Amino acid sequence: MTEMTDGVLHTLFRTEQGGHEQVVLCQDRATGLKAVIALHSTALGPALGGTRFHAYASDEEAVRDALNLSRGMSYKNALAGLDHGGGKAVIIGDPDTLKSEELLLAYGRFVDSLGGRYVTACDVGTYVADMDVVARATRWATGRSPENGGAGDSSVLTSFGVFQGMRASAQHLWGDPTLRGRKVAVAGVGKVGKHLVEHLLEDGAEVVITDVRQESVQAILDKHASGKYAGRVTAVAGTDALIRVEGLDIYAPCALGGALNDESVPVLTAKVVCGAANNQLAHPGVEKDLADRGILYAPDYVVNAGGVIQVADELHGFDFDRCKAKAAKIFDTTLAIFARAKADGIPPAAAADRIAEQRMSDARAARAV
Ligand SMILES: NC(=O)c1ccc[n+]([C@@H]2O[C@H](COP(=O)([O-])OP(=O)(O)OC[C@H]3O[C@@H](n4cnc5c(N)ncnc54)[C@H](O)[C@@H]3O)[C@@H](O)[C@H]2O)c1
Incomplete structure (x- = not known):
């Protein structure tokens, strides 16, 4: 096991910043998709939080970001009075060069594989039009356009x-x-x-x-x-x-x-x-x-x-x-x-x-x- 993995696993299993229920690593080599879906908590309901698409300096940085952001969503959703826990996903790579319809559909299939435990939305690097594509592969995508049953600009x-x-x-x-x-x-x-x-x-x-x-x-x-x-x-x-x-x-x-x-x-x-x-x-x-x-x-x-x-x-x-x-x-x-x-x-x-x-x-x- 590399030091890098050791560091993230240490955070996840042994520190205050960890304690997440589930962290899923997703890969689809055909489209270049590498993603991390982190479910910090489903205590209040399905984990809800956006998908960040970003060119991280390292894979470790991406996992850490997913862990931090999903933890933050647990707190945010709890105080917003929502029946949702906290989750967040990151897609690793430069959205300007890597993003494609096929990649977003592959990502949507991963979200779907969690059977509704994670509900996604837009974040930095993903937009309403992207969620429209993701939503073709899963019903657990929000932040869609009004034409596609969504609420649009938040x-x-x-x-x-x-x-x-x-x-x-x-x-x-x-x-x-x-x-x-x-x-x-x-x-x-x-x-x-x-x-x-x-x-x-x-x-x-x-x-x-x-x-x-x-x-x-x-x-x-x-x-x-x-x-x-x-x-x-x-x-x-x-x-x-x-x-x-x-x-x-x-x-x-x-x-x-x-x-x-x-x-x-x-x-x-x-x-x-x-x-x-x-x-x-x-x-x-x-x-x-x-x-x-x-x-x-x-x-x-x-x-x-x-x-x-x-x-x-x-x-x-x-x-x-x-x-x-x-x-x-x-x-x-x-x-x-x-x-x-x-x-x-x-x-x-x-x-x-x-x-x-x-x-x-x-x-x-x-x-x-
Ligand atoms: N849009 C939402 O619904 C939403 C929800 C929750 C939180 N937020 C947060 O609120 C903030 C604003 O979101 P937004 O959707 O309006 O983004 P936006 O990109 O539309 O607006 C940000 C504005 O800040 C300006 N800006 C950037 N750097 C600046 C600087 N150094 N000094 C002064 N202005 C600067 C940009 O030119 C831009 O006009 C972000 O931090 C975002 O994460 C947005």
Whole structure:
């Protein structure tokens, strides 16, 4: 056995990061498919989580990513109130050169072989059109296009959920669930960020935006130049400037992961962080640095769950209003996390983990009876 395999197996069987129920290695040499499907937990129901298609530096890195991402999905699904456990798959290789219809169908057959224990969806490197292909080989694929029975783009409900998290933060901190008159910074105005800006303006916030794509910033400034809503929007050049804006109430990372790190946290002027980006905390301990500075952190995986709520709903025949009602509950969940954090004297990120773990262990105990 090589050292590489030893390392992953050690993580899986012997460490806190392991403990997954099942990890499946898939190969189809005819199409070049190499994939890892990791099922962290099915305590709450079939494992649900997307498929990442990425050119990993090594196979070991791919397996580790599948293990980490699937564990994260268990927590996310538990706190979203879904009857789903956590799973995630990675396809190893450059999607630009390796992706083909045949490969996606081969992948779909592997997903199907798990008989519904794993339900897949889009992630980095896979798109709605890809899930349409995967779904031809298995009924356990969501994130499909509306023409193929799917719910399509999930960013509408993701941004709505983040907005609920912000309202809950405002309620907790200022005693009123409104962003009216608050200064909110949105870093990244892509699919989620642009909808979030709309919610904020409608609610009367003063929004400051930035994006590496100047066209995206300009499109928003142009759209809201007429001042249809009570709020107003301006822009600054770059996230570095954004996090230092004077008098900021809320900072919403809506671009890439790792936005909260040893450089950004000490200079952040906001009193709250609540945004859509996954994995905002660059490393363990950042949640404590935020708490030490008196900055309230609404855990990313809690407030950005609108997307997974949407793909879960797709399994039952997508209904937008039913989904929106579920995503609205992110308000109560976020408030409950802040309350638990205060009661236990821990940062909200740790409180969220505790509540999710409780839900999973209650389900396991109920199943054992
Ligand atoms: N789309 C969803 O439903 C969903 C669900 C859950 C989580 N998320 C997470 O939310 C984040 C945003 O998702 P999205 O779907 O809007 O992606 P997107 O690619 O449409 O938007 C990201 C935006 O960030 C900008 N950007 C990239 N680097 C930047 C930087 N350094 N500074 C400022 N802007 C930068 C990009 O130009 C782009 O406009 C991602 O982290 C994603 O994983 C998205």
